[in-house]
Amino acid sequence: MATARDVAVRAGTSTAVVSYVFNNGPRNVSPETREKVLRAAAELNYHPNALARALSHGKTRSIGLIVPDIANRFFGELARALEEAAAARGNILLIGDSGLNLQRERSHVAAFVERRVDSVVMVSIADDPSVAAFADAGIPVVALHPLAARDGVSTISIDYRAAAFAATRHLIEHGYPAIAMFNGPGESAGSRQHREGFDLALSGESDVVASIHNTEISRAHAAQVALDVLARPSRPRAVYCSTDEQAYGVLFACHRLGLRVPDDVAVTGFDGTEHSAYSYPPLTTIRQPIPEIAERVIALLTGDGAGLPVYEIAPFDLVVRESCGHHTN
Amino acid sequence: MATARDVAVRAGTSTAVVSYVFNNGPRNVSPETREKVLRAAAELNYHPNALARALSHGKTRSIGLIVPDIANRFFGELARALEEAAAARGNILLIGDSGLNLQRERSHVAAFVERRVDSVVMVSIADDPSVAAFADAGIPVVALHPLAARDGVSTISIDYRAAAFAATRHLIEHGYPAIAMFNGPGESAGSRQHREGFDLALSGESDVVASIHNTEISRAHAAQVALDVLARPSRPRAVYCSTDEQAYGVLFACHRLGLRVPDDVAVTGFDGTEHSAYSYPPLTTIRQPIPEIAERVIALLTGDGAGLPVYEIAPFDLVVRESCGHHTN
DNA sequence: GACGACTATCTAAACGGTTAGGAAGGACGC
DNA sequence: GCGTCCTTCCTAACCGTTTAGATAGTCGTC
Numbered sequence: 066m067a068t069a070r071d072v073a074v075r076a077g078t079s080t081a082v083v084s085y086v087f088n089n090g091p092r093n094v095s096p097e098t099r100e101k102v103l104r105a106a107a108e109l110n111y112h113p114n115a116l117a118r119a120l121s122h123g124k125t126r127s128i129g130l131i132v133p134d135i136a137n138r139f140f141g142e143l144a145r146a147l148e149e150a151a152a153a154r155g156n157i158l159l160i161g162d163s164g165l166n167l168q169r170e171r172s173h174v175a176a177f178v179e180r181r182v183d184s185v186v187m188v189s190i191a192d193d194p195s196v197a198a199f200a201d202a203g204i205p206v207v208a209l210h211p212l213a214a215r216d217g218v219s220t221i222s223i224d225y226r227a228a229a230f231a232a233t234r235h236l237i238e239h240g241y242p243a244i245a246m247f248n249g250p251g252e253s254a255g256s257r258q259h260r261e262g263f264d265l266a267l268s269g270e271s272d273v274v275a276s277i278h279n280t281e282i283s284r285a286h287a288a289q290v291a292l293d294v295l296a297r298p299s300r301p302r303a304v305y306c307s308t309d310e311q312a313y314g315v316l317f318a319c320h321r322l323g324l325r326v327p328d329d330v331a332v333t334g335f336d337g338t339e340h341s342a343y344s345y346p347p348l349t350t351i352r353q354p355i356p357e358i359a360e361r362v363i364a365l366l367t368g369d370g371a372g373l374p375v376y377e378i379a380p381f382d383l384v385v386r387e388s389c390g391h392h393t394n
Numbered sequence: 395m396a397t398a399r400d401v402a403v404r405a406g407t408s409t410a411v412v413s414y415v416f417n418n419g420p421r422n423v424s425p426e427t428r429e430k431v432l433r434a435a436a437e438l439n440y441h442p443n444a445l446a447r448a449l450s451h452g453k454t455r456s457i458g459l460i461v462p463d464i465a466n467r468f469f470g471e472l473a474r475a476l477e478e479a480a481a482a483r484g485n486i487l488l489i490g491d492s493g494l495n496l497q498r499e500r501s502h503v504a505a506f507v508e509r510r511v512d513s514v515v516m517v518s519i520a521d522d523p524s525v526a527a528f529a530d531a532g533i534p535v536v537a538l539h540p541l542a543a544r545d546g547v548s549t550i551s552i553d554y555r556a557a558a559f560a561a562t563r564h565l566i567e568h569g570y571p572a573i574a575m576f577n578g579p580g581e582s583a584g585s586r587q588h589r590e591g592f593d594l595a596l597s598g599e600s601d602v603v604a605s606i607h608n609t610e611i612s613r614a615h616a617a618q619v620a621l622d623v624l625a626r627p628s629r630p631r632a633v634y635c636s637t638d639e640q641a642y643g644v645l646f647a648c649h650r651l652g653l654r655v656p657d658d659v660a661v662t663g664f665d666g667t668e669h670s671a672y673s674y675p676p677l678t679t680i681r682q683p684i685p686e687i688a689e690r691v692i693a694l695l696t697g698d699g700a701g702l703p704v705y706e707i708a709p710f711d712l713v714v715r716e717s718c719g720h721h722t723n
Numbered sequence: 724g725a726c727g728a729c730t731a732t733c734t735a736a737a738c739g740g741t742t743a744g745g746a747a748g749g750a751c752g753c
Numbered sequence: 754g755c756g757t758c759c760t761t762c763c764t765a766a767c768c769g770t771t772t773a774g775a776t777a778g779t780c781g782t783c
Contacts, residue, residue, distance in 0.1 A: 066531060066532060068769055068770085069770065070770095078732075079734075080733095080769085081732075081734080081735095081771080081772075082731085083770095084770070084772080085732095085771095085772095091771090092730095092731080092732085092772085093730070093731070094731075095730085095731060095732090098732085110530055110531075112507050112508050112531065113508060113769085113770075114449070114508070114510060114768090114769050114770065115508040115509045115510065115770095116448050116449045116509070116768090117449055117738090117768075117771090118769080118771075119445050120446055120449055120739065120768095120769080120771095121737075121738050121771045121772085122738080122770085122771060122772090123738080125445065127509075135464070135470055135473050135477065136470035136473070137470070138465060138470070141465035141466070142465045144464050144489070144491075145463065145465045145491050145493075148464065148489060148490070149491065149493075152490075152498070152502070152505075157488050157489075157490070157509065158488070159486050159487070159489075160473070160477060160489050161477070161486070162473075162477045164478075169481070173481070175441070176481075179443070179444040180444045180445070180456075180486065181443060181444065181445055201439055202439075202441065203395060284668070284672045285668070288672065313669075314672065316674070320674045320675070338465075339613070339614070340613060340642075343613045343614075343642060343643065344674075345645070345646070345649045345673075345674040346649075397738090397739055398740060398741095399739080399740095407762075407763085408763050409739085409740075409763095410763065410764080410765095411761090411763085413740070414762090417741080420741090420742070421760095421762080422760065422761070422762095423761075424761060442739085442740070443738090444740095445738090445740085446738075446740035446768090447740055447741075448740090448768090449738090449739080449741095449767095449768050449770085450739080450740050450741045450742085450767075451740090451741060452768080
């Protein structure tokens, strides 16, 4: 692998000039010399070593991403959007899949710190995210999920509470007498906000029966729980799910049990990835503006003001499709 | 951010000793000195700079991954498995989403070369992958898709031709008189192999009507094409899809058109991600052994023999579920 | 023709680690 | 008492860049 020194020797100059050419500065290089350098570099197949560069001027142009499950469509769309926004600014994305495991999350945090990522985007399930380690290292972090305490950590996310409220109200307005909630594991601030929105929507609706079920954020586990819950005689007439994945699991259970959706059971999801339009039946859901959030996060982190904490609320949409009992043409 | 020098000063030693302590070698350190170093490091919150380390001994402990679409469940599961295998060996994964765009793919290749990733795992749609650039840079690559010409590039994948054959034969054995193929874009070696397997399975079956439809690997586009194809009076009785995503698009179209699956139209998918068990109806598909492939790739790339090209064929399963017309209990 | 202003380039010191070479000191054998 | 061997540690070169400081050459000016 050719180095700047090799190029310099072949072009009959110094490494400084090679650097000036490849960075367009900070000093001028005469057109002839530039030409010689570029030719030599091409002949040697020279690619500047980004590590050395980073070591020298302190920016790695890399951004860490920590998500609970990269195979989950929501995080997949998020990663895709983040990657694109990062690449557009010459940055690459390092991924860390925590698998909902706090230990793995921590080890990714350590790996990112050692690799000196310029900043980190993180979606943690834990309420106490390992964010402190980044703060100690002076690495800016933006969390895309609600945090229990802000603690100076930047946050960009939709208002989960308001969104849960909107979806639940929508079900209530259909007149369903019994509504179940399939919430996440429940220890996180996110689950808490889902719960708050759900409860708030039901407050004062004394004739609506509510039940809460905590499941993992996976199709498989939600399906398993739903197969139980929906087989009971007292089964709910509608189900609010805190993620689309759980909703798909509930849909699966309905089909398996011979229950029609929405005629026997209405279902709403949450996240609104592209796939929610293609389920059977198409899913009513809360759509998060993933591309906009991703763009905003990366702009923030690669911009100047990456230091100061920011708390932003992104807008959401209630996307009404057939799974909730609405007629769509 | 503390450096080894800071730690050395505080511990009253030299940077060499700090290095010996953190690497357990290559020289001995007395227990007392080691203790002093560790204490000083803890007090200063020292994290060795992986860039400097990499620069010094030439290994970045990072692996690049290039996929067409990280939000696609198949690539998501793949990335997850690769990330886990890589992390288990102290490596991190850099992701590059090419979005089926050759230009973006090339720019990721360049970024990976400059960052001196130790190796690359790549799934390209292009037949001429930008693999040559890695070869020039002396970076080992493993392609997880079929290549037109091997050209010394390592490959690990299932036998697409054989798998396509198996799935198609399965449909034929149901006695369906008209079978459609939803293949990928068609320029790639992968699509070609799907096609070959499909054709081979049908050769000699003169009373079966076959038709070929090329779509993008997306639910949306496959659905759009299927809405057209399945609305025709001469609609196929069964559909072989070259990816699960396309199969989901076909299922969507069936539901939209009021066609029952499998009674009116049978459908098979390809890839066999976990979600294929949860569609309506559950999808008959070819399951690729993603975890095993990922483990094997990473073992290969982080092992010693990362140099020599390897051509491995992984086993696949035909997973029979309801979408193809089989009765499952 | 000496002087300042400017340009193009080179030299060398960082950046933060790793590691070979050598020095200092103690244990041991003779 | 001296050479030998070991252990422990330090010094300094190196990895491949960036960039400030120094230098040399050109030009215009008075």
